[in-house]
Amino acid sequence: MDQLPTPPGERPARTHASPVGAYTATATVSEQGIVTGWSEDAGRLLGYVPSEVVGLPAANLLAGGPGGTTEPAGTDGAARPVAPGQERWSGTVPLRHRDGRRLDAALLAHRRTSSGGTAEWFLVTAVAGGARTSWDEPLGEWAFARSPCALAVFDEDLRLVRANAGMHRALSFTEAEMRGLRLPEIAPDPVSEETERGMRRVLETGEPQSLDGFVRPSGTGAAHAWATSLAPVAEPDGRVRAVYLAAHDRVTGDTAPRQVLPPDLAGALIGTTPDSARTAQELADATVPRLADFAVIDLLEPSGRGGGPAPGPGSGPLTLSRTAVRSALGGSQESRIAVGETTVYPPLSPPVECLAAGRGAVYGTADPAVVRWVAQDPGAGWISEYGTHSVMLVPLRDGGITLGLAVFSRHQHREPFDPEDLRLAEELTARAATSLHRARRTAREHTSTMTLQRSLLPHTLPVQSALEIASRYLPAGGEAGVGGDWFDVIPLSGARVALVVGDVVGHGMRASATMGRLRTAVRTLADVDLPPDELLTHLDDLIIHLSADETGQEASGGIGTTCLYVVYDPVTRRCTAARAGHPPPAVVSPEGSAYLLDVPAGPPLGLGGLPFETIETELPEGSLLALYTDGLLQARDHDIDEALDSMLAALIRPAVTLDTVCDRVLTALLTHRPDDDVALLVARTRALHTDKVAVWDLPSDPSLVSQARRNATDQLTTWELDDAAFVTELVVSELVTNAIRYGQAPVQLRLIHEGTTLICEVSDASGTAPHMRRARIFDEGGRGLLLVAQLTQRWGTRHTATGKTIWAEQSLVGF
Template sequence: MGMHEERSVARQRFDVADAVPFLLDAQGVVTSWTRGAQQLLRYHASEVVGRDVRGLLTPRDAARVPELIERCREDGGWMGLLTARRGDGQPVKVMVRITPAVESGGFARWLVLLSDMAGAPGWDMSRTVLEQVVTSSPVGMAIVDDELRCVWSNAALSQFGGGPAESRLGRRLSEIQPGLDFTGIEAQMLHVLRTGEPVIGYEHVGKIRSAPHRETAHMMSFSRLEDDHGHPMGVYYTVIDITDRYRARQRVALLDRAGEQIGRTLDVVRTAQELADVAVPAFADLVCVDLLESVLRGAEPASGPLDGTEPVPLRRAGHRSVDGGAAEAVVEIGGVAAYLPGSPPIRCLVTGKSYREERLDPLAREWVTDVAGGRGTTFLESGLHSVVIVPLRARGVTLGVTAFFRRRRQEPFDEDDLSLAEDLVSRAAVCVDNARRYTRERDAALVLQRSLLPRRLPEQGAVEAAACYRPADELTGLGGDWYDLVPLSGARVALVVGEVPGHGIDAAAAMGRLRTAVRTLAALDLPPEEVLGHLDDLVARAAHEEGLEPDVPGVETFRSVGSGCVYVVYDPVDGQCSMAAAGHPAPAVILPDGTVSFVDLPVGPPLGTGGPAFEAVELALAEGSTIALHTDGLLAHGEDWAVDADRGRLRRALERDAPSLELRCRTVVDALVPARPHDDVALLMARTRLLGAGQVADWDLPPDPAVVSQARKEATRQLTDWGLEELVFTTELVVSELVTNALRHASGPIRLRLIRDSALICEVSDGGATAPHLRHPRTTDEGGRGLLLVSQFSQRWGTRFFAEGKVIWAEQSLAEPPE
């Protein structure tokens, strides 16, 4: 027999139309016999009518008849497998359906329907096994008709709510379990009825009547039932409780989410808040994270649990509630969390052990008080009914305490919840401790870097300057970007911006060394390309002396190797500007009309890496032009920190006007970089000035000793015109000595120039290439005191060289005239 024929036989054996009937009275005595029953069991009516039905069954099943009749009275009928004994003595397996038959006279009888199961495949197993599948299985089973009304269910289904099987008959899920989210379940049933496609493994999560305070999860499967013609009759479905599996999966998902979302930054307060955000509402309805004050400062807390002999200084670092701005948040972020002495949070801090209370005393006062003397709120008033408190401990150090409360969720915290809370807090505690350690190191690096950067730009008359520095974010770490403004001789000024590779304290220290070296070289009044050349030699030599060669795999390179720097010198007398760059972006220039352009500057190799000599360019700037020097962090964007080759963004930002240069500088940085950039950003902007014609006076002097007297007279006349009579005596002395020195030791034309700026500057230039040296003559020497006197009467003096010779200069203060 083929598979389809077997299914047909099975369907026929269970079809009511093919079943053979007979009647029993209330006591189980046969009262009516049919021809079909006679053919099936091979008894004549005279042999069975008036006899107990137990005589038609094998002894084993005959013993069950009283029980079956009782079940029929209770449930209104019965269906199952029995083994009958035919008239010839042979056993025959039959499917039995018993249903009440009430006659007009009110006499109760039982209608028995028998289906021969001898030819049905698969029914050779014992009746006990089949009944266990239906009645004793822990899996809930039910059948609904095409209107989704229950027509049958087993006893196991009652454990999922809805009452016993008889109370389900003829009712839909919404009537069986009011409040159940039945929409999704019935949608699955309708889909199966419509398509015939079974649904396997549908998960339903919610609360059922048997567990109203506990979220449960069930796995359901649905199959369509059809008649002989393939028409849908209803849906058969099974229900399995998978709450434990669901909760375990939820715990794993919560821990995975905690691993992704906690510790994304190296900020202590933000990390504590991330812990609260992860736990609400997936685990708790209210979470409070309180940390020791020393932790928030980045200091090292005491190792081991606290002794509890003194008040514990706790501050609220994280808070989250399902109610948003909940009224229970009397302690703001950063505020003092004053817990009552001996309260569970304090005990957790002192002992280092967790605390769990399934049911809080509703009339007990809350543990935290405000500074004004306590809020006096009970747990009943706040709606909190269950709590878990876990100390934050990492690397043997107590950092604080975390309290998890439940309000809306009626299910109290159990032991599994406590373990989950401890896992969450332990992960967060490591991140908090990392953030604390980083806070300490970052603060130290910031202090170091800010101490190495100029606190304020020096006063000078060449440019109006403003600078903006923004350190990198926590994950990247502090970098080594820097800027400087160095006043030079002759009212000139040097503008410098540089960047040291790497991050952290080492980069900040390397930046400080490099900035100091630049200032030292600037004091020598060297051209920009020579300053960078000397700086390149210095970095390479320092790296070599430390035994760290650049570009050697596996060897940590000296921090300054690979640094970038741009060096600009501006002269306010003639508006000339010269500059050179080493591995650094060229400056931008904003003309007085607002036009932005970028200097076509040959960029040399980074410092210490070797390569061709540095080249400088010179350009004339109109008064009111603005030079913008910046590090490459200003142009970096995106997660890959790539430098934007198109300078359009920077051009548009520089074109924006602002009331002041300082505000304009901040506006440019705000427009191009986030509050916490991936790389440090330094921007130095300088608006040029020109000295007026009345501030500069110069004379060409012939190489004649008699010219010394004439030079003194011209200088005296000019100082009188400037109203600087109090400087006449010292200036005559300085002019006399410098001109005399040029006549004696140099050749070529001699030029005297006086500049009135923030100081009075006297310059004498000649064609010599040797620098004068200050010496201290003996009392018997007749000469050699000239430069000594110049140094005594001047605020500072020095020599600078140019292509045709040198300039000896001396400055006198206008604010503090000589005594």
């Protein structure tokens, strides 16, 4: 939709509205982060019309752009992402105006179900007018001070202008977070709409109104019967300027129940991610202002041995890292230690004794231990400075391991902490400690897995002349952990190069270990020059055996692993490929047309018994070849067809370097940290032309071996490689003699000059491969291949569709 519907109860602004020009900008965003609705007032705020934002990622509207470092920040200054199951969120968000300006907007977000039945987020922000009457005037203060209940003052447009601490506790939003918004925007609820209708009647009639109900505070059951009173705030001339809203609980008589968030719900909001700092902040957010007025979470640094948490402390000075802070006053006014800095608790102070004992404790600020603590520790000055009257300390422990300390205090709540408060705090901190311990363990495992994976992936690409290559690898974000995506570049005989990408099922250490085994197997099979389809068949068998070794039965393990194997020959410009359940490679011709190479779709590895097929095609020099894993295409905000179109469009764009091509592809497809590993391999083909390749067809006649030697030395003279003639003559003589004597016609000799390497190849129609043996003292033959192996860098045999090829490579460095 292009426009949001008018919020319930909306009416045209009155001509004598108090804040002239005030309005509310609203939008809706899907669970996937896509803008689905954009109001006219949202356009007034940021300058965009609906067609410019609807259907695009909401991250585009953040200052810094998509993929930037900007995160929504709460009123305490700390980023507070939405937790699973959380129904609303508030914070200050840096937005980008259409003209490039940055606007910091106080935002409320409510999770709701759209008319189509899908979940979405309803976002609202109040924009003040230019001629607003200050509510810090005596009349405003007098009105604010009149009510002992949860109190708010709404202006003539029914927008909140003041709210007291009781309102803060009741709705869990500070005055700054609510100011400028209407009640249904603060708490979307039928009761809110009914209450607003009552306030409108007060404005129109000047008569007070009473309601049996109020916006239900989070976690308050139906047993709490709330009463709401609405009263006019009038000028001396009788004109109604504003409306009081006062509410109290008829059962307790208080402005809010002491426990407005049940432990089960609070626990569900703690430990929503494997991030220690975020878990600590979630604990602080769950307790302030519901249980305490101020909370800090200090964590011990992990010990050096094994990265585990430090053992329980003794009575000496104790150094901890301040990890989270939350204050009912907004920001972190009480804390003199910033998040990320360290704090040192003095010996025998209540925090040190609490951690040493391993159990929580409640103190009054007049307690001698607290008085001594304040005197010794400058960081504890907030206790006396802010009128704190009750302090509660709770260690964070899990499985006998001490991870840190939670400090809670009260200076706005009238009652001191009691045993029930301590029990609740211990339950919440225990849940947080379990999550923190798990997060640290997960972080260690993630680090180990990343180290293993990086050690198995190629650190540098091999030097070769067939392809210009660039690569990218991005590990997965989120809780899934590192996966088993991998890639490799393998030089083959005859100046050919193999490109391979694969994706092992699963995540974590086992997936990385399986990936390492597969990569080693591929390199081993590539060394014997197996065709792509045969190589995948051997990998299929390997996966089945690995699975059987792990489980004792022919199942599980790496079954479902995918792989793509491509071989490019710069002499013939032929590309041969086969795939096992993997996405096909993309090709961009030198003329600029892009397409997916039609490689037959073989089954994933580990199923067994199913064949793989090979496709062979010619790639002109300068063609672009892109291999990738499916993590590149599985973005949240588009389907696979759109992702493929985006990838091909990025590949087509001209670029000076392949690194630029890689970056463009990732930028086009990844608007966030990927949920799965991403491997990308981009290659531009080169060709070895006839001036670097010489071929002779030889009759099967031993007397012509000398002619083959002369042909080779003449070619070396043409290439100005006379210094390599002696070794080349010996190699040619041995290989041609063996082909004529033991092979079958036709026989062919080929020399390839590739950079600093000279390759000699002799082919024949026999499938029998020679092998090197140790000749005895009186043997007249059997030393030829041994001599070839000693004089060249490497040699080997590869089988072809018509026979075999024996090859040997010499290094020309130093010649």
